[in-house]
Amino acid sequence: MSLKLTDVTLTYPDGDSRLTALRQVSLEVPKGSLTAVVGPSGSGKSSLLAVAATLIRPDSGTVTIDGAPVTGLSPGALTELRRRKIGIAFQQPNLLPSLTAVEQLQVMALIDGRNPRSARSRAMELLDAVGLAGRSGRRPHQLSGGQRQRVNIARALMNDPALLLVDEPTSALDHESGGAVIGLIARLTRRQATATVVVTHDHTHLSAVDRVAEVHDGRLLLRASNP
């Protein structure tokens, strides 16, 4: 199992008391499968993603990534784990304005000290996978919102992660581009064999996902997307 959350409870400080954002949440995401996390605003979706990304440590429960428990790892070990095993695409692509599409990806590998030539060919391969091979030389302002989101997702795959976490990829897109992006994430999940979790408000494109996890007031309900 590439991602496993077991009985995860998370609270935040809230004045003199604590607010419970996740209540005994258990979730398993196998390699090569896509789970969508849906639910009302404030229900705990981003908190769930942050726990899976090891960015927030839960109060109780366990998180296992690629078969290894992360509980008890030092901050340095967690940073290393994120770099090697987790690809994160946030809602705002945060692309660097002066870099071309291919350079946005390459820079990830260069930070990691990887060979520039192999980084470029990997970056081109991923841009091709997201349908942007012909736009590799464009800077962010020369791309549409949907194309920027594709670069964002391709960039998250540069380190060949076991786990791909995507936050609200369709929120800034029209219906058609949103559907194309979810379809793309589903194809990449199979092709790259990642365990993928997508947080989305958008219920209209869920036929492309394997499972839907509904969060309500910090509790999780699972249902198959295509029962």
Ligand SMILES: Nc1ncnc2c1ncn2[C@@H]1O[C@H](COP(=O)(O)OP(=O)(O)OP(=O)(O)O)[C@@H](O)[C@H]1O
């Ligand atoms: N850093 C924080 N400190 C205190 N409370 C927080 C913090 N982050 C989130 N919360 C609270 O935890 C609950 C869950 O928030 P979360 O952001 O996970 O919800 P969400 O489902 O992602 O919401 P949205 O769809 O609006 O982004 C909410 O009540 C929120 O106010």
